[in-house]
Structure formats: structure tokens, C-alpha cells
Amino acid sequence: MPSVLFALSDPDRLEIARQLRAGPLDMAECALSNPDMPKSTKSHLMKVLREAGVIRNEANGRGRRLTLRAEDLEVRFPGLLAAVLDAPAPD
Amino acid sequence: MPSVLFALSDPDRLEIARQLRAGPLDMAECALSNPDMPKSTKSHLMKVLREAGVIRNEANGRGRRLTLRAEDLEVRFPGLLAAVLDAPAPD
């Protein structure tokens, strides 16, 4: 649980979670505030989210499909994800 | 918002928030998992929570009264605090 909150306590990672809310996304598609972020850094963000159980990250063609694990989170921490993602702009 | 999630993403700080849920508490009363934690460390935990806007910390006699800022948080991030504190044991 602390790890979930920690994962979401970063603007970039929160932004990713927000984008995934509407549905799975190819990693290449999800744009961050900083467009010229090195791919190793971006990959690291995904890793933190993945290890916290916030997203899934499976190979898909030559890219990667990112999925928000909304149902799993809902079971473990009811209402949490909604409360976080519904909140006002990422400030 | 990230700062609130960050503040709560630590077992000790989360524990404090949980204890304050029932009502204000004197700092001396709120016991942590580690009872022989130095007071400077404990004070630091409070600072993080305070600066994130999670708690209030006002002088009260020779001690300090800690208050969970539940209403303020509810306005800014509806449902968030409840979702976090209602969640299963601090794991």
C-alpha cells in the first residue's frame, strides 16, 4: 500500500496513470510533460508503477502495451484509485 | 497532491494519520511501531505530514496537539483520505 501511494506521488507517474485511465496505451503513445526524456528514464518510471502493482506492461508487437490495473487496485484498496485520479490537475 | 501521497507513502506516517482519525492526539500519546525512536526523527515525520497539509501541529500546554486535517483534505481531494485510511493493515 505505501508502495502504491509512493508510485503515484510523482507527477510523471501520476500523469501516466491518468492517461491509462481511458484504456490501455502503447508506451510510445503516452506522452509526458517532458517529451525528450531518455527512454531509460521513462522505462524506470514504468518499472516503479509496475512493481507497485499499478500498471501492467506486456509486450505487444515491437512495442509495449500499458494497462492500468484498475480492478485489482479496486479490490485491494477500494476507492483509492478513483480518489487519486479524480483529483484536480497534477499539482 | 503528490506531496500528500508522498507523506502517506511511509508506514510510520501512515500509522500516525490512522491514529489521528479518531480525533486529535497529544504527540506524546501517539505511539509508533518503534517506541524508542529519537524525538528528532519523530518530529521530522510530523513536519512532513504538516507540510503536506495532512495534519496540524499546534502548541498545547507543554506538549503538542496533532490534528488530522480531514475536512481540508476532503475539499481538495474528495474521498482520498477515507480510501487511504480505510485500506487494510499498513503493509
Place this chain on the structure above:
DNA sequence: CCAATGGTTCAACTAAAGTCGAACTGTGGC
């Protein structure tokens, strides 16, 4: 007034996260 109690602040240190280039892996198109 003085000493004890309860916390804060400071400064120095340790530990943990973030950053990013370079090397590596797997997939698809040609």
C-alpha cells in the same frame, strides 16, 4: 527562579531514488 518535560531546529551523515548513456533483447519488415 530553576529544573524537568516535550518538541523543534540545525548540521552532519547515511541510505534510497532519480537520471541517463551504453550495451543488450526481442520483434517485425525487407
Place this chain on the structure above:
DNA sequence: GCCACAGTTCGACTTTAGTTGAACCATTGG
């Protein structure tokens, strides 16, 4: 098979957060 593409992993580094003793400040009981 080979090359380009999309990401991951590794390792070295920088940055940020946690930890703690010591000095300090405020309040209260004697």
C-alpha cells in the same frame, strides 16, 4: 539474415530523503 525500432537492464553518478545527537525554546510544577 540483417537492420531498424521499442524497450529493458546495467552501472556510475547526482539528487533527494531519512536519521540522529546536540543545542535550543517554551511551558509548567515546585
